[in-house]
Amino acid sequence: MSCYRCCNPLLLKALDFDGGTSQDKFAKMTTETSIHSFNWKDQVLTNRLMIGHTSLTHSHLLSKEPPLMCTYCSTLLTVEHILTNCSHYQSSRQKYYQYFYLSNIFQVVPKKSLISFIKEINFYHQF
Numbered sequence: 061m062s063c064y065r066c067c068n069p070l071l072l073k074a075l076d077f078d079g080g081t082s083q084d085k086f087a088k089m090t091t092e093t094s095i096h097s098f099n100w101k102d103q104v105l106t107n108r109l110m111i112g113h114t115s116l117t118h119s120h121l122l123s124k125e126p127p128l129m130c131t132y133c134s135t136l137l138t139v140e141h142i143l144t145n146c147s148h149y150q151s152s153r154q155k156y157y158q159y160f161y162l163s164n165i166f167q168v169v170p171k172k173s174l175i176s177f178i179k180e181i182n183f184y185h186q187f
């Protein structure tokens with residue numbers, strides 16, 4: 061199974077993960093999130109969204125269960141699906157952002173808006 065985070069060069073560029081040391085990357089992420097005075101859970105959630113690995117979407121790897129499918133679309137439930145194209149969350153998404161590519165979402169959309177969107181669709185405690 062491929063990961064959109066690892067395989068998407070645009071997202072890597074948006075996250076600036078294609079250059080710099082690990083410490084630089086961590087410092088950048090930590091600084092960016094502290095500017096917005098996130099709590100720890102918000103920061104963890106934001107980081108999980110950016111790497112595309114959440115408890116909800118990847119718990120099957122540990123449990124050896126089949127991966128979760130989107131209840132509404134009958135497609136594989138991924139962070140990308142939730143953030144970009146699940147039709148069930150479209151109206152909620154449009155309240156917080158109107159981008160269809162992860163690279164745009166992580167580059168342009170304020171992280172507080174992403175958190176608000178995740179809370180509104182009731183995934184906050186599942187990520």
Ligand SMILES: [Zn+2]
Nearest residue numbers: 130132133146
């Ligand atoms: Zn869906």
